[in-house]
Amino acid sequence: MKPKKRHVLLLLLLVCTGTTEAIEPISTSIAVGMAVALTGFLASYQNIHNYFHECCRPEWISLNRTGLQHDLETKLFGQHIASRIVLKAVSGFVANKNPKKPLVLSLHGWTGTGKNFVSQLIAKNIYKEGMDSSFVHFFTAPHHFPHSNQIETYKSQLQHWIKGNVTNCAHSMFIFDEMDKMHPGLIDSIKPFLDYYEKLDGVSYQKAIFIFLSNAGGESIIETALNFWRAGRDREEIELKDLETALSLSVFNNKKSGFWHSSLIDKNLVDFFVPLLPLEYRHVVQCVLAEMKAKNLKPKKSVAEQVAKDLVYSPKSERVFAVKGCKTISKLDYYI
Numbered sequence: 001m002k003p004k005k006r007h008v009l010l011l012l013l014l015v016c017t018g019t020t021e022a023i024e025p026i027s028t029s030i031a032v033g034m035a036v037a038l039t040g041f042l043a044s045y046q047n048i049h050n051y052f053h054e055c056c057r058p059e060w061i062s063l064n065r066t067g068l069q070h071d072l073e074t075k076l077f078g079q080h081i082a083s084r085i086v087l088k089a090v091s092g093f094v095a096n097k098n099p100k101k102p103l104v105l106s107l108h109g110w111t112g113t114g115k116n117f118v119s120q121l122i123a124k125n126i127y128k129e130g131m132d133s134s135f136v137h138f139f140t141a142p143h144h145f146p147h148s149n150q151i152e153t154y155k156s157q158l159q160h161w162i163k164g165n166v167t168n169c170a171h172s173m174f175i176f177d178e179m180d181k182m183h184p185g186l187i188d189s190i191k192p193f194l195d196y197y198e199k200l201d202g203v204s205y206q207k208a209i210f211i212f213l214s215n216a217g218g219e220s221i222i223e224t225a226l227n228f229w230r231a232g233r234d235r236e237e238i239e240l241k242d243l244e245t246a247l248s249l250s251v252f253n254n255k256k257s258g259f260w261h262s263s264l265i266d267k268n269l270v271d272f273f274v275p276l277l278p279l280e281y282r283h284v285v286q287c288v289l290a291e292m293k294a295k296n297l298k299p300k301k302s303v304a305e306q307v308a309k310d311l312v313y314s315p316k317s318e319r320v321f322a323v324k325g326c327k328t329i330s331k332l333d334y335y336i
């Protein structure tokens with residue numbers, strides 16, 4: 001790199017990452033001025049993007065609606081309800097120039113139904129760097145907050161992180177996995193961020209996205225799906241309202257998993273409940289074929305069917321739903 005270019009790069013980076021605070025005001029304004037002037041000059045270079053680190057700007061953060069729709073339709077299997085809600089929720093939120101509160105999604109479903117996968121698809125289609133983006137934060141209770149005797153430390157830590165990151169970038173995303181294993185006190189500590197506040201200690205959280213993942217309600221979703229199956233009805237006939245009743249009865253009145261929920265629901269802090277249905281044999285086959293493609297292997301139906309056949313299904317008598325959904329297809333390697 002020529003020395004001149006390196007200077008420009010440095011200035012742009014300063015402006016971009018917001019580290020300008022550390023510099024005295026006068027040189028900052030000069031730096032900004034020069035950077036602005038030089039940006040036009042630099043823009044003629046095709047590879048201008050190579051000069052940037054990821055920053056909180058539309059070049060790096062903007063929803064690809066077509067991409068999200070495409071991914072939900074072609075990569076997520078057997079989840080017609082979740083697909084629809086997620087697309088509507090995310091695109092509606094992003095299109096709103098003045099959201100009154102952050103977007104809060106709560107994804108429910110049994111193991112392997114695709115909760116994590118859905119959150120990855122959302123991240124991938126908003127952030128250029130996807131899950132690797134420095135604006136996407138992933139927490140899982142057993143890993144990040146394992147000791148209940150340190151709950152007070154975790155609380156202030158988490159609050160600091162959320163505040164710090166949203167201060168840096170309003171368009172930050174926070175994903176909380178295994179929400180049902182999270183200490184209720186910890187959930188209480190993030191509640192203010194989810195609320196309808198214009199500003200909280202000078203920071204606005206209204207452009208942030210929070211995604212909660214949990215197994216809560218998974219059993220009753222399975223029950224509803226099973227009832228449809230037994231009645232010979234098409235899976236696609238299941239509607240959100242069929243599950244909402246089941247969800248609210250089991251999740252929200254259940255002391256164990258309902259604790260966090262009731263407090264979030266009472267205040268209407270969760271904007272969308274997203275149920276994920278249990279997966280059938282045919283969906284597992286689709287998952288395996290997709291996995292082969294992702295691994296640059298030639299998709300082979302016979303192998304996919306073999307993998308799917310070897311999984312455990314429930315209920316025992318009818319063998320309708322894959323107990324671990326698409327989770328265990330990483331065993332694929334043994335079949336090839």
Ligand SMILES: *[C@@H]1O[C@H](CO)[C@@H](O)[C@H](O)[C@H]1NC(C)=O
Nearest residue numbers: 064065066067068070071125
């Ligand atoms: C949006 O996603 C589609 C489908 O994945 C892709 O073809 C397109 O290039 C993406 N657009 C942008 C601007 O990244």
Ligand SMILES: *[C@@H]1O[C@H](CO)[C@@H](O)[C@H](O)[C@H]1NC(C)=O
Nearest residue numbers: 137138160161162163164165
């Ligand atoms: C942002 O969140 C991460 C955890 O994902 C944390 O390590 C980091 O310190 C936070 N940044 C700020 C500025 O608080």
